[in-house]
Amino acid sequence: MILKKRVVITGLGIVAPNGVGLDAFTNAIKNGNSGIKHNPELERLQFSCQIAGTPLISEEVKRNYFSELELRNFNSTGILYGVIAGLDAWKDAGLDIENNENPDWNSGTIFGTGTSGIEKFREAIYKIDDFQTRRLGSTVVAQTMGSGISAYLGGKLGLGNQVTTNSSACTTGTESLLMGFERIQQGKAKRMLVGSTSDSGPYIWGGFDAMRVCTFKHNKSPEKGSRPMSETASGFVPGSGAGALVIEELESALARGVRIYAEILGGNVNSGGQRGGGTMTSPNSVAVQKCIMDAMADANINSTEIDVINGHLTATSKDALEIENWTKALNRKGTNFPYINSLKSMIGHGLSASGSMECVASILQIYNDFIFPTINCEDLNKEIKTLISSDRIPQQFIKKSINVIAKASFGFGDVNGCVIFKKF
């Protein structure tokens, strides 16, 4: 058996509703700052949920990442967020953006999304239906193809290894990281830019609003709207953004002499097959528990080594079930349960971007020795309180050295992903 390569994280990039860039985001999550705001467009369109999490990107910032030509007829927020996060992560890893004749054969990207350029798609559809197909111009395909984000990043960075986009609903970001991790482990790449992005706006969120899975009770109190693990949780708040991580073979990182944020010990992705309790929209708990247990086995750790869990925890009725699944998979409960938190309390549910934004938040906690608070759960869910001790859910910033974090994401289609990060 060939010894698997060790894989570490050397770069991070984040475009989140409560902070764009690592410094702003780190401060925001330490302080429990909400990025959820009233959204006038959702109100105009008579959505049930009229609040959302959208990153703020100025025109000036855009121009640091895109040329004037690229911004001509550009209308894809997902690609915008993904490119900013991705290029930031690349620079954060101490890597240059070179314009060589040959691409960098050792570096690739797996950068996920749910859909791409949905506003651009809408524009194109209106033109096509108006017999104006010939007037679409050249920009529709690159912005609306699923792999648009990885294609943009691959071109900007000159990546010569695998350049692709994965898509597995709300598991997408965690899955992209694990796919890149395995590629490096197998020796097929030295370095992978992994992460995920999600468009913002009514056309991406409308379907969820129609399913009544978003909260409609906080249109006048946006910052209180996203309430994971709260007794008064009433559905998720739609969000958007992008998270990006440069992951790298340990030897390569050491040879470059760069900062190592943390090590990826292992992980697992699986599916409940929409069998047992699983459906298109509900998780099969057996599969969720198996995913977590298999991730620990892959990482070769015991559940007692887990200090903190960064949960999926969306603020729907499923939060208690998720906690129950963690207690069973870890065989730990009550006061013996690890700390657990939910980034969604501050930024809402970033859908395909959620997993990668939460991975970035997890790594920041390991590297900077803190646990960020979960806001809006002052009235803890009663069922959750019977499973784990209340003090396991920090509602204030905690300064603490953390050795191991487990991060999980679950998505429509009954898909699961769990990754184990360790301090390096």
Place this chain on the structure above:
Amino acid sequence: MNKEEIIEKLKPIVAPFVKNEVAFANLTDKTDFITDLNINSANLVDIVLDIEEAFEIEIDNESMEKMLNIENTIAIIQTKLEEK
């Protein structure tokens, strides 16, 4: 519209897509969009759309295929203007 007038009107349309500024500064009617100005071939359709708008003409697919250099482009624009 004479050749010079058309070239003056073409320049700002082509400018955003140009990757070789030296060739653009020394533009002649033999200048080729792709080989001289290094314009991405996918962008030629964008240039044609902008020309249609600026000159208020419509350029059919057959004509568009020939619009690879300044000389042909001028000829096609003149033909279309005359047809108006």
